[in-house]
Amino acid sequence: MKINLVNENSVIIYFSDTVSIETADRIAYACHLLRNGLATMLSDIVPSYTSILLSCNLRKTGLQGFVLAVKRVLEQIEAHNVDTPAAKQITLPVYYGEEVALDYAEISEHAGLPFSEVVKLHTSECYRVFAIGFAPGFAYLGNTPESITMPRKMTPRAKVPKGSVAIADQQTAVYPRSSPGGWQVIGRTPVNLLDFSQDNLSQFSVGEHVRFEAIDRVTFLAMGGEL
Amino acid sequence: MTLHIKQAGVLSLLQDLGRYGHQDVGVTPGGPMDSHAFHWANKLLDNAANDAQIEITMGPFQAYFQAETTFSVCGADVEAKLNGQVIFPWHSWQASPGDFLELSYPSKGLRSYLAVAGGFQITETLGSMSSVMRDQLGGLDQQGHKLSDGDVVPYQSIKRHYTRTVPKQFTPDFNNVIRLGVLPTYQFHEFSESARTTLFNELYTVTPEMDRMGYRLKGKAVEVKQQNFISEGIALGAIQIPANGQPIVLMRDRQTIGGYPKIGCICQRDLNLLSQATPGTKVQFFEQDLYQAEAELQQVQQYFFEGD
Numbered sequence: 001m002k003i004n005l006v007n008e009n010s011v012i013i014y015f016s017d018t019v020s021i022e023t024a025d026r027i028a029y030a031c032h033l034l035r036n037g038l039a040t041m042l043s044d045i046v047p048s049y050t051s052i053l054l055s056c057n058l059r060k061t062g063l064q065g066f067v068l069a070v071k072r073v074l075e076q077i078e079a080h081n082v083d084t085p086a087a088k089q090i091t092l093p094v095y096y097g098e099e100v101a102l103d104y105a106e107i108s109e110h111a112g113l114p115f116s117e118v119v120k121l122h123t124s125e126c127y128r129v130f131a132i133g134f135a136p137g138f139a140y141l142g143n144t145p146e147s148i149t150m151p152r153k154m155t156p157r158a159k160v161p162k163g164s165v166a167i168a169d170q171q172t173a174v175y176p177r178s179s180p181g182g183w184q185v186i187g188r189t190p191v192n193l194l195d196f197s198q199d200n201l202s203q204f205s206v207g208e209h210v211r212f213e214a215i216d217r218v219t220f221l222a223m224g225g226e227l
Numbered sequence: 228m229t230l231h232i233k234q235a236g237v238l239s240l241l242q243d244l245g246r247y248g249h250q251d252v253g254v255t256p257g258g259p260m261d262s263h264a265f266h267w268a269n270k271l272l273d274n275a276a277n278d279a280q281i282e283i284t285m286g287p288f289q290a291y292f293q294a295e296t297t298f299s300v301c302g303a304d305v306e307a308k309l310n311g312q313v314i315f316p317w318h319s320w321q322a323s324p325g326d327f328l329e330l331s332y333p334s335k336g337l338r339s340y341l342a343v344a345g346g347f348q349i350t351e352t353l354g355s356m357s358s359v360m361r362d363q364l365g366g367l368d369q370q371g372h373k374l375s376d377g378d379v380v381p382y383q384s385i386k387r388h389y390t391r392t393v394p395k396q397f398t399p400d401f402n403n404v405i406r407l408g409v410l411p412t413y414q415f416h417e418f419s420e421s422a423r424t425t426l427f428n429e430l431y432t433v434t435p436e437m438d439r440m441g442y443r444l445k446g447k448a449v450e451v452k453q454q455n456f457i458s459e460g461i462a463l464g465a466i467q468i469p470a471n472g473q474p475i476v477l478m479r480d481r482q483t484i485g486g487y488p489k490i491g492c493i494c495q496r497d498l499n500l501l502s503q504a505t506p507g508t509k510v511q512f513f514e515q516d517l518y519q520a521e522a523e524l525q526q527v528q529q530y531f532f533e534g535d
Contacts, residue, residue: 045251046459046460048457059529062521062525063521133484204252
């Protein structure tokens with residue numbers, strides 16, 4: 001683990017050089033401790049695959065004082081060798097019908113499998129939230145089973161519909177809102193993933209466990225899904 | 228009691244100091260591009276540092292004050308008129324009901340800040356009024372839209388019994404060449420010696436591809452080893468070097484994480500200069516000591532937040 005200065009009020013902590021489930025779990029736990037331990041000194045926290053970017057409120061602390069406080073919190077993790085508390089697990093219903101799985105043909109062809117097999121594989125895995133970014137609530141989930149890994153589209157779509165579940169490389173994600181995007185769309189969830197009027201505005205946070213569950217068209221529509 | 232906007236111009240956005248504490252779910256902070264001008268516009272009126280203002284990018288901008296207020300304009304070199312009478316930026320002025328404010332297209336600089344005593348009164352989303360168009364957050368309609376002709380922006384009718392001027396030494400000159408301090412952080416030491424020499428010795432040019440998210444510069448390519456880089460949090464002012472070696476400086480509406488190597492960060496003092504730079508402006512980078520920059524920023528914040 002190393003702590004590097006970034007700008008006048010930010011530091012970054014690197015936990016590892018490589019992406020792994022273990023690192024994701026440590027980062028999720030460190031975020032929890034840092035939020036509590038740094039309290040009002042902390043202005044923003046940006047966890048990602050192998051790092052956490054932290055920025056401080058310079059009216060509460062100087063950068064050196066902030067680094068010391070961060071070190072103190074991180075020592076707790078190392079000294080106690082704490083197990084990560086049970087992560088929240090989310091199950092997201094997904095409709096994998098052809099009218100919403102916009103890239104089903106390409107995905108199926110690339111995997112060399114019938115699309116129903118692809119769906120089975122996609123729903124077989126328990127994914128980790130590795131990072132959230134690109135757009136509010138856009139969570140990068142990994143890792144997808146090797147047989148359905150697939151590169152991004154050569155030309156991104158101008159508009160990927162809200163709720164679209166998509167895959168790219170070894171990852172899968174849900175588009176919380178309609179936006180341009182280059183991932184291969186495999187299905188759609190009726191669940192609203194982002195609510196700016198709520199305190200807990202995103203369904204996801206880094207380190208959480210996510211599973212997808214296939215639902216049929218009727219259930220999708222009954223849950224408020226839009227075709 | 229409202230400001231009635233007759234002409235919103237190219238891009239006018241309600242901004243406070245930004246939306247903090249939600250970057251962990253991908254919500255960008257937003258906030259004023261030129262925090263120096265923003266801070267002074269509130270300070271002239273004895274407003275709280277975070278009071279909402281209108282950031283007017285390019286303009287031209289025209290509006291009627293429908294109630295008495297004291298207002299200030301800070302930022303770009305614009306020709307400003309109140310009821311046809313010339314007024315100057317970096318001052319506060321009194322307005323009576325029906326008064327008509329006009330700001331021309333800037334002759335130098337890019338963004339002006341219009342503040343009223345007590346700040347514009349709009350509903351916060353996630354603790355801030357700042358408009359972020361891409362995230363559909365904040366602003367008059369809380370959907371991040373820019374202001375349009377005919378919009379009415381509420382304010383309390385508060386009058387200060389004085390007007391003020393920003394001391395000359397704190398008003399910027401808008402030069403054709405700007406010097407930007409680079410904090411040697413992120414992957415600075417992983418870039419080759421020759422890459423760093425290129426960055427500091429060459430002049431770069433601001434391209435038309437510049438917005439609240441980032442400024443793309445062009446010039447001699449900064450050598451970057453093509454590598455698979457793991458996405459990480461992007462701090463304000465980060466200088467990304469994509470494969471083509473052309474620097475991108477990330478600004479207020481930046482995305483929260485990104486997968487390009489970064490050769491450091493522009494210090495916040497100099498981001499204010501960059502945010503006023505128009506396409507064609509030349510940029511000269513120099514290495515800036517981080518602790519010195521931090522001390523300066525702390526001093527700036529102490530001064531502008533002292534009344535809060």
